[in-house]
Amino acid sequence: MNIPLPMFVVVPLVAAFVLPAFGRRLKPLATLIANLVTLFLLVLAVASVGTPAVYEVGGWSIPLGINMVLDGLSSLLLLAISVVSAAAMLFSARYMEQYTAKPKYLSLFLLMVAGMNGVVLSGDIFNLYVFLEIASIASYALVGFGCEHEELEASFKYMVLGSIASAFILFGVALVYANTGSLNMAYIADAIGRMGTNVGLTLALSLFIAGFGLKAALVPFHAWLPDAHPSAPAPISAMLSGVLIKALGVYALARLIFNLFGVSVALGWLLVGLGLASMIAGGLLAIGQWDFKRLLAYSSISQIGYVILGLGLGALLMAQNANPAWAALAILGGLFHLANHAVYKSLLFLTSGSVELATGTREMRKMGGLGDRMPVTRAACAVASASIAGVPPFPGFWSKLILVIAAVQAGFYWIAVAIVAVAVCTLIMYLKVHRYVFLGELPPDLQTVRENKGSILFAMAGLTCVCALMGLLVLVPSLRSSVLDPAVSVLTDGVQSSTHLMSP
Amino acid sequence: MDTILLYPVFIPLAVGFVLLFLPRRATPLFKAVTLVVSLLAFVCSVLILSRGEGSYHWSILELGAFRLDLLLSAAPLGSFILMFAMGFGVLITLYSLNSRAPIARSNEYYGSILLTIGGAAGILLSNHLLFLLIFWEIVTASLYILISTGGKSSNFAATKSFAMIGVSDAGFLLGVGIVWTLAGTFVISDISVATTSALPIIAFLLLMLAAITKAGAMPLHTWVPAGGEYAPTSVMALLPAALDKLLGIYLLVLIVKSLFTLDPNGPLTTVLAVIGAATIVIAVMIAMVQHNLKKLLSYHAVSQVGYMILGIATLTPVGIAGGVFHMLNNAIYKCCLFLCGGAVEEATGTADLERLGGLGAKMPLTFISCLIAALSISGIPPLNGFASKWMVYQGVVQMGQTQSSAGAGLWPVWLVAAMFGSALTLASFVKILHSVFLSRSPDALRDVKEVPWAQTLPMLVLACLCVVFGVFYEGPLRWFIFPALGITDGPAIFIGSWNSILATVLLLIGVGVGVGVLWIAAFAKKVRIVPTWTCGEIQRNDDMIIPGTHFYKTISSMGGLKQMYGGQERGYFDLYNQGGRVGLVLTGMLRWLHTGVLPMYLTWVTLGLLVVLLCLVAGIW
């Protein structure tokens, strides 16, 4: 089936502009419409799997016009975005009742989804920047949605750092245009391939790495994340940690490095270094946290480190002209971990929201014994924690296993040691969550706690099923060859996968 | 293609996984399902053992050189241990069916018992290292769930167990990865790596760490006593006492005999021997001074692993056979002891030795089974504990005679440690028997009754097995252990000879003569029994109890040892606590850097940009 690609952007964008007009009376209708939009996008994303497509906006062919490209990598990200946003939207239906101005929230939510979809579909780097800004600005506003002390503080810090990253990226775009004379990815890749790299492009690349690295919250660009993600309402935290940092950060970084600039040994080591730093620092920082959502936020930094490590290892092996299967395995591990992390981290944030709604606190030392009162939340959290900690047969185990195998296969035993050590850190932090939140004794002031109802449960249950079955994505050959393998080959083909789109 | 190999693995796993998520109201259903499935697994395991060799192969994943196949095969060692493991599963299920203590989360309890059974079957049948690892972790995770179904503070014990075993499992994964690069395959029966260079030695040590942590040997043993104190008794009887030992020692034998070719004169056997000997002595020293019945038993569960490791470390046929036999015997008597401990706790409501006493007459069946198991664990002939310890001792002597490594030269040390440990075990069981069953009964325990049949039956079965495996020790050796290890049977493998049947007959005659003398003496003169005369003062019954808890106070207050015991109490020697402290310091430092000051974060970003730029510029030129 041939999907009209602009639908991914236009539908949520239109809905986002219509919804704020709905008043208090029409709030349920607004919620329904927003949910239908995310569901529609989910159906669209599933239907688009395995059908690479190019759409030329306004009928203008490149390099004159703008194009949208759907390839394997984009469709993996689209799937992740639409699954997580459908679940988060369903969760919001009940969860956001505690806030005023729900239609505005729904509008910002859909704006963010439109921005992310635009980023992963965009075929030229300036549009990528524009969509990135749309998604970012919506997320700044959503982080500060509560308008209390901490929300505003987090939002301001996030916004300052994010704006500087955007300035970096725009500067990078300008430098690339100056040096290659084009903004279309295919033509840029072709130009860089022909003329090689120079000072301007090197500066542009480092600006991109810093800018997108900040959006992806890699150490040392991570400082906004542990403030911003916990402060947002829970479904937004799920969106931010689950997909925003991936679509805006990891995806853009991978696209630029692999498909535009081409890999080099230095780049590979740089990514491996950033990944390792994020994994270790994020993991250690998370263990010491007592705020439920802050712990999850630091754990996101650590998990993004795994993804970047996998991609960096792949880039390194490609640049060293090692066995192509080795690089493909590392990249497969990274991308599969990306997909897994999208699902289980958003599920964890949803459970944290459910716990916060029921108890009114995020401080883990004030909780305990909630497992008996909130069985569904506990089951969801247990599945997600088992997955993120790498307990087989849950998907997190497979992605970490693939990364370990890729590392030892290439002879980087110390990287395998780091992967395994951080996996232990992850296990310990989630044991801590369960020990203090769900097991133990119910404190006196929480005796009346009840499980949440309605859409909150459905959202968590649905995402739990997805999380438990994610392993099939790599274990079932037909699923792997339709979802993950095309995404991997987009990256392993390097600049080839961009330049083949050039008009003859 | 033997599909029967799939049944004991995947039926319990699937059913257990479903049970975990069912609402907990349907407890009778859970009980019935668990009993049926565990019996089914047991029947399958018997069939597998009786059919002999067979295998099942299903190719799942192929990514370049990385292949993942579900490869199950009935190897002699695995299928023999499998039968016993499934047998223990049935016994434990039976025991928990009628347990009077309410199980807090019955869905999780029965679900994870089935997961454990299935995972154990998977470990024992798997011929693929990665699948072995997967089943291994499933057992770890279900241990966590099982311990957390206990009462207060069980969340602490569960977390500790999972964290410690999780660390060793991570090492396992790493070791498997290294073995794969060295051998080029995951198929266990095809792997044989020489331990001559650094990488294979590291892999060996990592896998060994995983095996001994699961089995509960030092240095990562502290999860066993923590679990023992807080977990439900049946859980402790099933996992750390029985199944985890079987699995851990199975893996150790696999590593030593199949995955790696160990040089008898190399340093690795010495490492194993040191771990074994240290575990025997230190754990039993700690056990002696414990006041909690279940915690004391847990420390013995640690101590006994030392014998198995020591036996395997000798690399002699009799030593390895002794180690494996000891594993089996230990599972039998330790399971029995934990069940007795659980019965006592259930009947009286406490496991504190100071508040128990005089239960011998009130719970005779529990007393008899506990007595037999206690004598057996202390290595009293002709019970099974003696038979296997005797083989381990012979293995140690043989190691000294035939090998030339540093470890072999120190064989008298290992031997003394093992025998000393055995003596101390007896000493601490004297304490238990005295304070629980023999001394004067406190008033609070006046109405104690024997536990119901579903709980006494497993204990009695296990106690009988202790006797049978001791008196007719050649049976299990000849039928199961020698074929499983590929040892050709014959008298030549034993140095010392031990005719247990003759000894048993003589012992029984001795006991008979003694009873006869008593009987005759009772006839000869009627004895008048009167209360003790206390100068007319009335003594409260509870004041007249001589508790066993102070038996070895002299040892724990000796200079030097006193400080060690104190440090042990406070967790100074616990790697979990110390690792936690190091982690907290590291985290604290990193958290201190995140001051919340925005300009600092901006500085990081700017510096990060500069570093990236420098890296890329350096990469070009």
Place this chain on the structure above:
Amino acid sequence: MAYTLCFLLFMIGLYCAVVKKNMVKIVLGIMIMEYAVNLFLIMLGYFHDGVAPIIDRSEFDAQTQTVTAQFLNSSVDPLPQALVLTSIVISLGSLALLISICIRTYEKYGTFDITEIRRLRG
């Protein structure tokens, strides 16, 4: 030379954002950075004596549907101008949000000093 000045302006903005403690000044610094980039983009398309890229009827050949080569060579690149327009709109939106959050934060904390607004740390 002009490019160097743009770069210098970008650096001034970055310096301002990193070093200043006042929230409003940080916002100003970010805006200086964005305008430096905008300026840079405009400079990319511009050359001395270039004409505006608006096609006059005299430059357009209706029969061949092409523009004369002389016009193509003398007009400046129109693409960066389109980019800058977009970019200005985006930075306007982001500036509005930044300033409004500044004001709300000031209402809550009573200060503009960002080093004192640090409830979230660790």
